[in-house]
Amino acid sequence: MSTDAIVELKGIGKTYETGVDALRDVNHAFPAGKLSTLLGPSGCGKTTLLKIIGGLIAPTTGEVCVKGKRVDGPGAERAFVFQDFALLPWATVLRNVAFGLELRGTPKEQRIEIARKFIGEVGLAGFESSYPHQLSGGMRQRVGLARALTVDADIILMDEPFSSVDEQTRRKFQEDMLDLLRHRQKTVIFVTHSIEEAAYLSDRIVLLSARPGTVSQIIHPNVDRGNKSPDEIRRDKNYLDAVDEIWQVLKKYLA
Amino acid sequence: MANPKRPGDRRVLWLALSFVVAFGLWEAVGRWPLSAAFPPFSQTFLAFVRMTADGSLAKAYLSTAQPLLIGFALCGIIGVGFGVWMGLSHTVEWFSLPIFIILQAAPMAAVVPLVTYIYGIGLTSKVLAVVVLAAPVIVMNSYKGIRNTNPSLVQMCRSFLGTRTQVVLKIILPHAAAMIFTALRLGLAMGFIGVVIAELLITPTGIGDLITYHSSVADFPEMFAAVASIVLIAAVTIHALERLERRLFPPEVRGS
Numbered sequence: 001m002s003t004d005a006i007v008e009l010k011g012i013g014k015t016y017e018t019g020v021d022a023l024r025d026v027n028h029a030f031p032a033g034k035l036s037t038l039l040g041p042s043g044c045g046k047t048t049l050l051k052i053i054g055g056l057i058a059p060t061t062g063e064v065c066v067k068g069k070r071v072d073g074p075g076a077e078r079a080f081v082f083q084d085f086a087l088l089p090w091a092t093v094l095r096n097v098a099f100g101l102e103l104r105g106t107p108k109e110q111r112i113e114i115a116r117k118f119i120g121e122v123g124l125a126g127f128e129s130s131y132p133h134q135l136s137g138g139m140r141q142r143v144g145l146a147r148a149l150t151v152d153a154d155i156i157l158m159d160e161p162f163s164s165v166d167e168q169t170r171r172k173f174q175e176d177m178l179d180l181l182r183h184r185q186k187t188v189i190f191v192t193h194s195i196e197e198a199a200y201l202s203d204r205i206v207l208l209s210a211r212p213g214t215v216s217q218i219i220h221p222n223v224d225r226g227n228k229s230p231d232e233i234r235r236d237k238n239y240l241d242a243v244d245e246i247w248q249v250l251k252k253y254l255a
Numbered sequence: 256m257a258n259p260k261r262p263g264d265r266r267v268l269w270l271a272l273s274f275v276v277a278f279g280l281w282e283a284v285g286r287w288p289l290s291a292a293f294p295p296f297s298q299t300f301l302a303f304v305r306m307t308a309d310g311s312l313a314k315a316y317l318s319t320a321q322p323l324l325i326g327f328a329l330c331g332i333i334g335v336g337f338g339v340w341m342g343l344s345h346t347v348e349w350f351s352l353p354i355f356i357i358l359q360a361a362p363m364a365a366v367v368p369l370v371t372y373i374y375g376i377g378l379t380s381k382v383l384a385v386v387v388l389a390a391p392v393i394v395m396n397s398y399k400g401i402r403n404t405n406p407s408l409v410q411m412c413r414s415f416l417g418t419r420t421q422v423v424l425k426i427i428l429p430h431a432a433a434m435i436f437t438a439l440r441l442g443l444a445m446g447f448i449g450v451v452i453a454e455l456l457i458t459p460t461g462i463g464d465l466i467t468y469h470s471s472v473a474d475f476p477e478m479f480a481a482v483a484s485i486v487l488i489a490a491v492t493i494h495a496l497e498r499l500e501r502r503l504f505p506p507e508v509r510g511s
Contacts (some may be wrong), residue, residue, distance in 0.1 A: 056410050068413035074414045090429055090508045100415035103425070133507035151415065 005029035006187050011062035017135040021212035022048045028215050035188040035233040037198040041253040046191045052159045054080050077166040079153035083160040085140045087132040094128040138169035158190045158210030175230045199242040268433035294476040319461030323450040326385025334393035342401025358391040364452050367446035371457050381453040388449035393442035400434025447489040472485040
């Protein structure tokens with residue numbers, strides 16, 4: 001295992017009570033400060049794996065280590081972004097964003113201040129007193145992202161965050177998210193079923209096999225994002241090669 | 256206001272018209288020599304005015320309100336509490352859900368004579384009559400409100416290090432609040448039924464006394480006025496609660 005691994009999975013297996021084998025013997029080390037994507041055929045257990053890392057589901061076998069310590073539940077060093085946003089429908093954007101801090105007992109003025117800052121950063125300034133139902137899907141997920149950022153976790157776990165967001169909004173959101181994360185030393189573990197999204201966003205792509213899911217291959221897209229515009233990246237040779245490479249692997253599981 | 260073509264004004268117009276038609280029909284049928292026991296609307300209305308003026312209606316309602324309010328308060332505290340407990344604890348759910356499913360389906364009015372056997376003819380029996388009718392619907396709806404919690408919100412709360420208490424106080428209860436309010440409204444509607452059954456079946460007091468007494472001495476307009484007044488009060492109360500509910504928990508914001 002590399003020394004800079006921040007999240008380590010050792011022999012993770014998950015069998016549901018119904019007898020479904022979701023995951024089998026998943027071993028992997030996620031390096032710190034990178035954006036890793038979990039990608040695999042549908043039903044391969046990638047969301048289950050992410051929730052196991054998040055401590056929301058207990059694995060049947062194996063263990064999860066975060067920063068070298070075994071964990072059995074959620075922790076302050078991990079923050080979760082949910083596929084269905086998981087916003088409180090009865091609370092304003094401000095309270096939703098500050099909710100993680102509220103649960104931790106951060107004093108009100110302080111958490112409001114922090115929440116306002118991140119609402120601005122995700123581009124929702126002016127919507128502080130709106131309710132989730134008044135926002136579009138993309139804006140709701142920005143609230144979810146801001147909430148995850150307020151608690152200042154080193155690791156951000158994202159479960160298909162853009163899947164309920166329409167294509168055009170998604171592209172803009174992906175770019176904004178990369179911008180937001182660029183200067184923060186965050187480790188991101190990102191679940192997606194979109195090959196393009198994985199190739200566009202990731203430093204590393206962890207390909208999972210069909211159920212029961214296990215690590216099938218690691219792909220490094222090597223996309224040079226340094227000074228390229230998002231549109232240039234989408235025409236980058238490495239990006240296109242990565243997309244093709246992923247597809248060649250995934251194709252095998254689609255029988 | 257000045258413009259009669261506004262949709263709101265038109266609605267009021269139709270509403271007024273429907274009352275005129277209904278009361279007009281009542282008046283016409285009442286004047287038809289079918290039965291002496293069915294007074295026309297005008298006589299009933301006059302009887303209502305007389306009974307309001309001499310204070311007999313107010314006195315009756317003061318007495319009817321007692322078992323209704325005590326019973327409803329008991330159900331509101333213990334019933335909601337138990338329903339919430341049932342939703343939170345699998346053991347309690349396993350133990351008591353079948354009982355409440357049966358109680359909710361059973362015609363609980365049939366139990367009222369049994370209550371009289373055990374608790375006599377006093378206030379206790381009448382309170383219990385309200386409770387046996389209102390409790391099942393209150394418990395069951397509170398329970399459903401809790402069980403309907405969006406599991407994703409619970410996971411969210413846990414992932415941000417919420418404790419079990421925080422999950423209950425900040426997610427589950429606010430989420431169930433709308434449904435619990437619905438439970439109370441339906442419970443009160445059942446409570447009205449319970450109290451009238453009690454006052455007719457156990458011993459005539461309050462509004463039940465007005466109905467039975469005026470019926471026994473063949474004061475039919477008075478009897479109808481009493482019946483109409485309880486229908487009116489129940490309907491207006493329940494409708495007001497429904498409007499309050501929509502105001503407090505608009506569909507976009509209500510959890511369940």
